Amino acid sequence: MELFLMTLINGIMVGGVYALVALGWVLIYKCSGVLNLAMGELTLIGAYVTLTFYQAGIPFVLSIVCTLIIGIILGILVERIFLDRLIGEPILTVIMVTVGLSFFFKGIIEFIWETKTRVFSPPIFPLEPITVGFIKISNVYLWSFILAILLFVIFAAFFKYSHWGLAMQATADDETAALSLGVSARFVYAGAWAIAFMSAGVGGALLGNVNGINISVGYLGLLVLPAVVLGGLNSIPGAIVGGITVGVLQNLSGAYLDRYFPGGVKEVFPFAFMAVFLLFKPYGFWGWERIERM
């Protein structure tokens, strides 16, 4: 029971970070219809950029802010250079452009930062866990979760109260209507990519705190795909629930299934679960069921 509760809570905490990255993914899909497979590399970029700032002596919170700014710039650049030309192209083309981008980024990341595992030194969060009753929660997880929730609140406020956020919401809801009311499509697409880069970047920085940063953080970023599928591709609450579900599933499978299938079950279980899940609920929990007509 103790083990169960602990893995559950740790899962929810990591899941919060996944949910943050998933939010960026869903936003791009809702606003511009792009299915982005480069999310893993976006988290990597965020992790390495934060690390670089942190090693240069800037406090962690400020380096996160710097990462956010760089995320905005990169997001707008990527949208302008690559994806702007692909509006209206078939799905495979757009997906493969994001795959091409992911290779491009990955090559550049490895070129600049090489493949050794790096850690945040000195460690940002104290190493000894916090004990609540009989449950131990490590500081990294707790603070990551809190930071992720904080960013969620900021993003939610942005969407609800700011002019730009409302414009993006309108485009996601009905593109044609929003465009005819004078919303700038180019701005909305660029904004979606900027937010995706920001959320993935912060997610990467937080995930990098857990086990150190190497290329496998990009794999953690890829876990966002099962998360968005579980929630349904175009639902922001779905992304949050999906992200937390993936975190919980990952930790529970690591705790319980590892005995029966030694080695690496934690990494593949979310994907296996997703493949089976799709057989029963092809549109996730809250995805829009597409009705096709000839």
Place this chain on the structure above:
Amino acid sequence: MSHVWLPCGLYHQEYTQDHGWWQTPLIKGKMIFLLAIIFIVFPLTLTGYWFGVANMVGYTALGALGVQILIGYAGLITLGHAAFIAVGAYTSTLLILQFPWPNFFINWGLAYPISIIIAGIIAGLWSVLFGLPSAKVKGFYLILTTMAAQFITVDFILTQYISQIGGRGQAFSLPPGTIKIGPWIIDSEIKTYFLMAILLTLCVVIVANLLRSKVGRAWIAIRDNDIAAETLGINIIWYKLLNFFVAGFIAGLAGAFWVSNTAALSPEHFPWFWSLWLVGVILIGGVGSIHGVIFGSIFMVLAMELIQLAVISLGDVFPELMMKFLYIKESVFGLIICAFLIFQPRGISYRWWQIKNYFNLWPFSY
């Protein structure tokens, strides 16, 4: 209506001629010329290094052919094809190394050829297993299930379990002389080249013929509009699964061929990168065209070799470039894919078609 351009004075009198394999003497001549180049001219003129490149082209083309059947002819987007290649390679290796063959089988060199076929069948069935969700989902969701196939097969089952068989740890080493077809031991690059050329020619012929049969027409109908295809009475689940089987079968052959080209087999030969690479190959070559597979493989393999040569020649000036060659390769591959999709979305095969058309009417293009 024939797709083939007929020269002046040549016309068909029967429908069967319209569906013919080599419709004009010119095409027949070109094809025989091509076969002569592949089987006679190349083996006589190429040297060791270029045989390696040719084998790589062949291996890529075999893998990409399966991807082309899935993506280009049935619209089933896959990002996990390397998993099925890996299944083929491991099936073949395990059959050769572990299966208690009767002695005369080994003496006559039947073990490897039989293992190639079985590898194809097992990879095909494995592919059908992961194709099952295609009955319900399509598009992006199907991409995710094929990705799941990649991670479950290569990163989990093969790495954690299959690689442990025989207690060798990570890699299966193939002792020289184990890979034997009839009296020939496949131990040099030229023999591998011939194996590759025969396998590739057979696969291309089989696939090209399949595509002009009922099965191929059903696949193309499903690709163009699956609901319309269903209303026309095509059993789309059956044909989609058949498509997965054929693609997996060819992937299995490719994997079994790769066994002859390598001294040791490990899961690192089949990363997710390789699945994406194969999709990139058909996008660059042209989706929905068998020419595209070949053009794409030649282009990609040669491009990477040229980048390698360039990096090596620059290596004297910038030694750190040599260390980071792999990363440069990855970046360049990404940029090439993006550039092709943005500026040349129909691939090389479309240009080839334009050139052919131009010369069909040359010099009087009216």
